[in-house]
Amino acid sequence: MASLDEGWADPARLYREGRRARLLLDAAREAAADSVGCRPDELVFTSSGTRAVHSGIAGALAGRRRVGDHLIVSAVEHSSVLHSAAAHEVDGGAVTEVPVDRGGAVDPDAYAAALRADTALACLQSANHEVGTEQPVAEVAAACRAAGVPLLVDAAQSLPWGPVEGDWSLLTGSAHKWGGPSGVGLLVVRKGVRFAPPGAVDERESGRAAGFENIPAVVAAAASLRAVRAEAAAQGARLRELTERIRARVPALVPDVEVVGDPVRRLPHLVTFSCLYVDGETVLHELDRAGFSVSSGSSCTSSTLTPSHVLRAMGVVSEGNVRVSLPLGTEEAEVERFLDVLPGVVRGVRDTLGAPVEGGSGDADAVTVDALGMSCPLPVIELARAIGRVRVGGTVTVLADDEVAAVDIPAWCWTRQQEYVGERPADRGVAYVVRRSS
Amino acid sequence: MASLDEGWADPARLYREGRRARLLLDAAREAAADSVGCRPDELVFTSSGTRAVHSGIAGALAGRRRVGDHLIVSAVEHSSVLHSAAAHEVDGGAVTEVPVDRGGAVDPDAYAAALRADTALACLQSANHEVGTEQPVAEVAAACRAAGVPLLVDAAQSLPWGPVEGDWSLLTGSAHKWGGPSGVGLLVVRKGVRFAPPGAVDERESGRAAGFENIPAVVAAAASLRAVRAEAAAQGARLRELTERIRARVPALVPDVEVVGDPVRRLPHLVTFSCLYVDGETVLHELDRAGFSVSSGSSCTSSTLTPSHVLRAMGVVSEGNVRVSLPLGTEEAEVERFLDVLPGVVRGVRDTLGAPVEGGSGDADAVTVDALGMSCPLPVIELARAIGRVRVGGTVTVLADDEVAAVDIPAWCWTRQQEYVGERPADRGVAYVVRRSS
Structure with a gap:
């Protein structure tokens, strides 16, 4: 609020309001650099984390x-990284x-094996935005450093909790992710990293972020990062206990649920699970009516949502997906009410x-189920009914012709310990073949 | 303030805070489109006017x-347009x-004559940001339309005062310019205009402005544009009278001053003049001490400022340049105090x-003045002393080796009605030749 009054002017101007805006901007840069663990002249403010x-x-x-x-990314990066990779491929680059x-999580050895003589850049998130899994950034950074390849770390998820470990070269973050x-x-672009901003530039932010600086927001961003960090250890421990409670109790309370993401190397505030035989959007709407604002990586009914590429890459069920992100200060009683509802x-x-009620002791050798025209979760429900x-x-x-089936049928097999034989094109849609194992 | 509380959520989310954010964003888009004079689906919000x-x-x-x-721009566009043109040339394009x-002002016929069969885009500001001159946008738009070339209008300066007239194809604006x-x-990209956002995109803002929408700021922007427009006619008339007073009285109060910019076709709130034989930054600092925050297109002493390309293109004196921009609500008494100071x-x-005191009746045929190592305004002062x-x-x-001399010596000649003969390279610096006419 104070910086809306004090920081509205152009920091490139010489009159007093401009000089005051410049002082605020410089102070915000120093504070943010201190929180990130870099030099102030290595950090520029952009208009969003995506930018x-x-x-x-x-x-x-x-x-x-x-x-x-050659560009390397993990399969579970934020869409902003994957969109950049797609644009690079359109321009003729290799990904x-x-x-x-x-x-x-990525395997650091597998990541290191992807490094080539013509690799220009490697990207790895510090932690995943949908399932909370922390990535082995320090190990991957060491491998990249040994190969002379800069590593860009998308630290949007983890910056509220602490600086990113390891010898990374570039780092990005987003203020609204830390409140x-x-x-x-x-x-952040470390000194010595070759960097050439493409397209039109101007003199602002070292030529790396064009346009009038949004100083009131920049000041608030730096101040809030500092404030969040001051509480990070205490809040992190508290929220980790609460998400641990959700991780432990949801499978006991709800049948046919899979909690996804690494149980240990994970962000403290985030927990994600998938419920078989429901669609995520309907669950989300019902929880919304009960006063809980959760997200979903499902895309059963909504034409605007695509199924989560993260869940797909992990090979876990995307149907009935629920992502719970606990804000700082979440009370134990709210978590208990969520578990009640x-x-x-x-x-x-x-x-x-x-x-479906699973089980049954049928004796057919082979059954074909027509789920054409059905959307998630119905093809999996049909499969579960037929397996008995x-x-x-x-x-x-x-x-089935719902593309989500390609994710959810193999994932269902893994979860239910049935054998996924494979898929083949059919006259209409795709034929997914499952063998009963038990 | 209200939208900071109500509009913080992700408008792509389905829970109630997300839906509320979406409603706010949609309402802001409708309000802004109404002010601009376009359809809501033609308008996207970006992170700055430059962007x-x-x-x-x-x-x-x-x-x-x-x-x-082929790209056409005027010589006095905002730096964001000229930077884009420079980037286009680096990429092999023609400008x-x-x-x-x-x-x-541009001459509409001269602008039309620049249109070619391979012209991809033409750009023209609605009004100039340094001197306030309005451009003949409607005439140029008609010529572009006849040639089948889209015209992009940078309307940053004029949007607070009203919609842009004429049959333009694209339009840009900046909220902090309207308060x-x-x-x-x-x-704004009119329906039917071919448009392909380069680089990485995402699903936000029709794929034309990637990154999490800044809804609180967007709501405030749309609301403030509407509020400013409601007062535009009354405030415009009032401020025009005050800037007219500055235009008329400064030359009477200060010797050797040139008021620049079109006296009639101009923005109501902006007035610019150049004072011979002073440097703009020192004047600016002295006015700042007296409580007036003005800008300058001079670059006599500051290493960070380049001389205004606008004043250079107009051929007017850049030394001692003062730009006065009256905020809405400026009182007559403040203007009078400025004229006093x-x-x-x-x-x-x-x-x-x-x-210098000009005049004198010397009888030399030719005098050479060594202004090497001197910076603006000293070379012009030396010239004024020598002419007598x-x-x-x-x-x-x-x-002289100060590059600003190339602007200011010819401009001084025009102002003083002396003949500018020309310039040639010298052993050191440049030799500027002036013939005494009176």
Whole structure:
């Protein structure tokens, strides 16, 4: 609020309001650099975290154009990183996507193996935004350093909790992710990293972020990062206990649930689980009616949502996905109320959809189920109903044209310990073949 | 303030805070579109006016790549437009810069003559940001339309006063220019205009402005534009009278002053003048001490400022340049106090520099003045001192290595009605030759 009054002027101007704005901007840069663990002249403020990522990746790729045009990303990066990678491919560049394990983490050795002589840039998030899994950034940074390749770390998720460890070269963040205002991101480029901002530039922010600086928001962003960090240890321990409670109790309260993400190396405030045989949006709407604002990586019914690429890369069920992000200061009683409400919400949605009772001792050798025209979670519900009609060793073939089935049917098999045989094109849609194992 | 509380959430989310944010964003877009005079689905919010210009030009050029790579700009565009043009040239594109007259306006016929078969885009500001001159946008838009070339109008300066007339194709604006918050620009792309945003994009703002929307600022921007417009007619008339007073009285109060910019077709709140034989920064600092925050297009002493490309293109004196921008609500008494203070400030600076008394009846045929190593305004002061030492018809040659001399010596000649003969390279610096006419 104070900086709205004090910091509205142009910091490039010589009159007093301009000089005061410049002082505020410089102080905010020093505070943010201190929180990040870099020099003030290595940090510029951008208009969003997405802009920081887009500019950081494009600038680093352009700066190392002579080395090559190979870019490495993990499969579970934020969409801003993957959009940058897609734009790089459109421009003729090469991209390697490093896969993750079922917990959502990259293997540092697999990441290191992707480094090539023509690798211009490598990108790895500090922690995943959908499932909370922390990535082995320090190990990957060491491998990149050994290969002479700069590593860009998207630290949007972890910056509220502490600086990023390891010998990274570029780093991005987003103020609204740490409770700061919208409209502020940060981009750090370590001294010595080749960087060439593409497109039109101006004299502001070392030529790395064009346009009139949003100083009131920048000041609020730096102040809020400092404030959040001051409480990070205490809040982190408290929220970790609460998310641990959700992780432990949801599977006991709700049948057919998978909690996803690494149980130990994870962000303190985030927990994600998938409920079989429901669609995430309906669960989300019911929780919203009960006063809980949660997100979902499902895309069963909404035409505007695509199924989460993170859940897909992890190979876990995307249907009935619920992501709970606890704000700082969340009370234990609110978590308990959530745990009270959730089972009834899921049960209600399952009742409406006619969710299957699994089991049965059918004797058919092979059953084909027509789920054409059905959208998530119905193809999986049809599969679960049919599996009881075949003998152990028999197969169920599901015909489906909902693309989410390609994620959820294999993931269902992994969860239910049935054998996923494979998929093949059918006259209409795709035929997914599952063998009953037990 | 209200939208900081109500609009912090992600408008892409389905829970109630997200839906409320979406409603606020939609309402802001409708209000802004109404003020601009376009359809809501033609308008996106960007993170600054500069970003709107950079994205608008790059997107329009990319969208018409098949037509050609020729870009037209006026010589007095905002730096964001000229930076985009420079980036386009670096990428191999062709740029034509249309000159302006001494009042700062382009000639519509000259602009139309620059249109070519391979012209992808034309750009023209609605009014100039340094001298306030309004451009003939409607005439130029008609010529562009006849040639099938889209016209992008940088309307940052004029949007507070009213919509842009004429059949333009793209339009940009900046909220902090109309008294709104930092961190909001707008980009309008008329339906039917080919547009291909370059680089990484995301699903936000129709794919034309990536990154989390800054909804609190967007709401404030739209509301402030509406509020400013409601008062525009009354405030415009009032401020025009006050700037007219400055235009009329400054030349009477201060010797050797030139008021620049079109006296009639101009913004109501802006007035610019140049004072011979002083440097603009010192005048600016003295006015700042007296409580007046003005800008300057001079760059006599500051290493960080370049001389105004606008004044250079107009061919007017850049030394001692003072730009007065009256905020809404400026009182008559404040203007009177400014007019009281200004003459003493300029006189004080001139006394310190030893400003010349012109005239004299020298009889030399030719005098050479060594102003090497001197910076603006000293070379012009040396010239003014020397002109009295030669006969009418005689010449003064000024040796100078300050690049601003190339602007200010010809402009001084125009102002003093002396003949500017020309310039040539010298052993050191440049030799500027002036013939005494009277």
